[in-house]
Amino acid sequence: MPLWNIYHPVGTYTARQKLEFAAEVTEFYVQRGLPKFYVVTLFHEIPESSFLVGAEPSTTTVRIVIEHIARHAKDPAARKQTAEILNRLLAPHTLDRGLHCEFHIDETPRDLWMIDGLWPPPTGSEAEQLWVRENRPFPY
Amino acid sequence: MPLWNIYHPVGTYTARQKLEFAAEVTEFYVQRGLPKFYVVTLFHEIPESSFLVGAEPSTTTVRIVIEHIARHAKDPAARKQTAEILNRLLAPHTLDRGLHCEFHIDETPRDLWMIDGLWPPPTGSEAEQLWVRENRPFPY
């Protein structure tokens, strides 16, 4: 968690731009107390004829699917804020470059999630902080 | 919303067939009051050795994952009807061509979804109708 699947036109991002994009995504979650390695960002290049927006082939749309597992905001204001902060984070990589951008977040069950054979430690636990500090999973 | 991820064997659809497929998918949602550009259809070609159905490589299966965000049917009859209409829509692109077809719909939270830096207008609102008419997102 979180998992980001980024569907984008062919050639939209160089290797360096993917790195920078993923670094900002990662930083968002690190600031909220999650270990760096929790954040997986996958880029998927979609050919024009396979990327239909409103039934028209698109070379200018980035469609992002985000899955949150470790943390689920409950408060409506907090949920709104999460989306708006991610929206601002995305702008330089999409809107500001003349690309359309749609994203949505799904929330999946925390108790059906494992990393490297281990149960991720409970939210806010000491073990979670250790995983943050060492940036790797280990038995706790 | 909706997002359709269509996983299909190599060469199943020509560019023109993808267009026609996506046009029918889009029409389904337009008839239910959604803007055209909400409908994103992504086609993913999967090589035979990577497409396992019941642990056997398949070149005859289309697997479709649909995510609904803007509208969630609550009434069981309405939910059944939605699936059955989509099922009929899919037949000419799959079953009638001798292809197997499995699809499922997931429903994700409407309040964690943004397009081009904007919150999509509430269901049935005047702003939503404006987005439908102009087929683009703009501040309201």
Added chain:
Amino acid sequence: MPLWNIYHPVGTYTARQKLEFAAEVTEFYVQRGLPKFYVVTLFHEIPESSFLVGAEPSTTTVRIVIEHIARHAKDPAARKQTAEILNRLLAPHTLDRGLHCEFHIDETPRDLWMIDGLWPPPTGSEAEQLWVRENRPFPY
């Protein structure tokens, strides 16, 4: 149902290894009473520059997204057990080969799911057992 999307580095699995991997995944569900053909396993090769873990390009991570539709465990102990059994199943294909492995399971609505134009039979029904025996969907 179940749908497994396996995102892995380029060249991680040969065609034979994918077969063996999918066979074990399929066996897990068959032992729980599901027809073989319900189990769809898709392998996706992700280039190093598109596979970012904690914002670093990875060639050693397998990220698995599992969707459960036909069966949803309710009891916390049963849920834990499901994940732990899958975890053990995954080890020879990931951890034991020196690869990192993260997986999570999402649960999507059973009533928005169809195969080959048919509603999958109810859990534990005689029709479901017939589908198991014949390993194909047919009207019931």
